[in-house]
Amino acid sequence: MGFDSFGESHAERLEVRWGGADWWEAVAGGAVEEAGRSLLTPRQTVSVFALPVTELKDLNERQVRGMIEAGERDEERLVAALGTWPTRWPAGRRVRLSFLGINLSMRCDMQPRCVYCNQQPVAEQMTPADWRQVLAGLAAAEAEGEGPYVFFTGGEPLLFAEELWGPGGLLRTAHAAGAVCNVNTNALALTPTAALGLVSAGLGRVHISLDTHRPEAQDALRGGSGRWQQVMRGICNLQIAKALLGVQHPVIHVNCVLTRRNADDFPEFLRFLLSLRPRQAEGLSGDFDMHLIPVGGEQNRELRLTADEYVRFFTETGARAEEVWQEYQTEQEVPADQRGPLQEKVPFMSPFHRVEQRGDLREWAETAAQGRPAELALTPRCYVAPTQSFLLPDGSQYWCGGHATSRPEPLGQVRGAGVAENIQRSVGQVACLPGPHCHTCAGATQAINRSVENALRQTVREWLSPEGEGEAVGEVGEGGFE
Ligand SMILES: C[S@@+](CC[C@H](N)C(=O)[O-])C[C@H]1O[C@@H](n2cnc3c(N)ncnc32)[C@H](O)[C@@H]1O
Numbered sequence: 450m451g452f453d454s455f456g457e458s459h460a461e462r463l464e465v466r467w468g469g470a471d472w473w474e475a476v477a478g479g480a481v482e483e484a485g486r487s488l489l490t491p492r493q494t495v496s497v498f499a500l501p502v503t504e505l506k507d508l509n510e511r512q513v514r515g516m517i518e519a520g521e522r523d524e525e526r527l528v529a530a531l532g533t534w535p536t537r538w539p540a541g542r543r544v545r546l547s548f549l550g551i552n553l554s555m556r557c558d559m560q561p562r563c564v565y566c567n568q569q570p571v572a573e574q575m576t577p578a579d580w581r582q583v584l585a586g587l588a589a590a591e592a593e594g595e596g597p598y599v600f601f602t603g604g605e606p607l608l609f610a611e612e613l614w615g616p617g618g619l620l621r622t623a624h625a626a627g628a629v630c631n632v633n634t635n636a637l638a639l640t641p642t643a644a645l646g647l648v649s650a651g652l653g654r655v656h657i658s659l660d661t662h663r664p665e666a667q668d669a670l671r672g673g674s675g676r677w678q679q680v681m682r683g684i685c686n687l688q689i690a691k692a693l694l695g696v697q698h699p700v701i702h703v704n705c706v707l708t709r710r711n712a713d714d715f716p717e718f719l720r721f722l723l724s725l726r727p728r729q730a731e732g733l734s735g736d737f738d739m740h741l742i743p744v745g746g747e748q749n750r751e752l753r754l755t756a757d758e759y760v761r762f763f764t765e766t767g768a769r770a771e772e773v774w775q776e777y778q779t780e781q782e783v784p785a786d787q788r789g790p791l792q793e794k795v796p797f798m799s800p801f802h803r804v805e806q807r808g809d810l811r812e813w814a815e816t817a818a819q820g821r822p823a824e825l826a827l828t829p830r831c832y833v834a835p836t837q838s839f840l841l842p843d844g845s846q847y848w849c850g851g852h853a854t855s856r857p858e859p860l861g862q863v864r865g866a867g868v869a870e871n872i873q874r875s876v877g878q879v880a881c882l883p884g885p886h887c888h889t890c891a892g893a894t895q896a897i898n899r900s901v902e903n904a905l906r907q908t909v910r911e912w913l914s915p916e917g918e919g920e921a922v923g924e925v926g927e928g929g930f931e
């Protein structure tokens with residue numbers, strides 16, 4: 450097999466990996482043929498940005514138009530009325546989900562655990578059969594393209610092995626229910642067989658955790674000697690499986706936890722990740738974009754950047770990363786009209802730039818240095834909560850991933866009730882969101898909330914203006930979940 454679409458040094462790395470005994474065994478044992486025979490393609494999902502807007506307009510348009518007819522002209526009051534979920538779920542109305550996060554198990558094969566891992570244990574009560582039941586329940590009369598995005602994390606989800614990616618596994622159950630799936634993994638168990646299984650089961654995206662291109666720095670953060678090499682091995686296995694099956698999925702994405710130990714690596718780490726991308730006939734590959742996640746958790750104070758360090762990161766270090774990005778665009782011969790700065794082309798790479806902040810870089814850096822990077826981006830209301838949920842291994846259900854980490858009272862239990870049923874019963878709580886636990890709001894949900902608010906404001910302006918020429922407001926996000 451050739452790896453001509455990759456740069457020279459990475460192609461060599463892939464050749465060596467492909468020559469490994471484990472790949473030989475996978476091929477000889479028929480795993481590649483079997484994966485090809487049962488190959489699924491990821492589905493389209495409902496947009497996480499659009500769904501809350503559609504739902505809120507459907508619920509509140511009549512009331513808001515009534516307010517306008519009665520003479521109300523205050524934009525804030527109208528946006529508030531349009532953006533407020535009902536305190537009681539309307540009878541006969543179905544719940545529509547755009548995102549379901551599932552923490553399958555807190556168990557992890559990274560031993561010792563990563564130095565920053567701040568997972569709090571819970572009882573492991575959900576069995577694979579329980580998870581399959583939850584996923585099958587998502588099917589409820591969804592049309593093609595309307596299913597949710599299902600995000601598997603842990604602990605380490607690949608420890609579920611065939612229960613996750615095999616025949617009858619969770620990925621195939623979710624696919625049958627209309628969902629597209631993502632797996633967040635440390636990649637240690639990303640063997641050739643696992644890689645073939647994930648691709649074959651139609652996985653849409655994978656988030657692989659990698660914090661730096663420097664093996665010794667990575668090993669000190671995550672699990673000790675040899676870990677960086679093992680992650681690279683898993684990445685190569687996945688790229689080989691994609692090439693063998695001739696597909697572009699799953700999109701390979703990198704989660705990088707931003708700490709004082711890897712912040713200065715960012716420009717060279719970016720260069721390294723870009724060197725792993727395949728060249729495509731048209732446009733740039735979407736593989737190896739990265740989420741920079743500011744390290745969270747009280748116990749990680751020493752690892753967190755100070756306010757000055759955050760400012761330096763988003764100015765000096767950011768400028769060096771921008772040079773790397775510009776060089777890459779030149780090298781890839783990106784046409785001038787399709788080029789752009791890093792923050793524009795890969796906005797979710799920066800927790801500061803991806804969302805409008807109520808403050809400048811210095812103010813954001815002060816809150817981020819205290820472990821609250823979401824604080825200045827929160828909208829006055831949470832618009833997304835009833836369209837998303839997050840489940841823990843004890844079956845407890847939370848409004849979102851941020852809540853599942855900070856753990857207020859769960860909104861329900863999925864051992865005994867459906868995800869949708871719990872949302873219907875607890876929708877009254879949404880009026881109190883954002884609440885005291887929302888300082889852990891994820892970058893993605895901050896961006897969705899902001900985009901929904903902009904779309905609702907735009908709608909109000911159009912309704913207020915008799916000619917329908919509302920003044921344009923901010924950015925309105927589109928597309929899937931990154
Ligand atoms: C808890 S892990 C579970 C999935 C898998 N075990 C892994 O590490 O990729 C989910 C993500 O959270 C990130 N993470 C872990 N501890 C963190 C912390 N204290 N702050 C921010 N992100 C963290 C990891 O790097 C990983 O990308």
Ligand code: SF4
Pocket residue numbers: 557558559561562563566567568603604605635671
């Ligand atoms: S691999 Fe993931 S779950 Fe395991 S210790 Fe590291 S961050 Fe935590």
Ligand code: SF4
Pocket residue numbers: 827831832833834848849850851852882883884886887888889890891894895
């Ligand atoms: S953390 Fe709060 S504001 Fe953010 S999505 Fe969750 S409930 Fe909404």
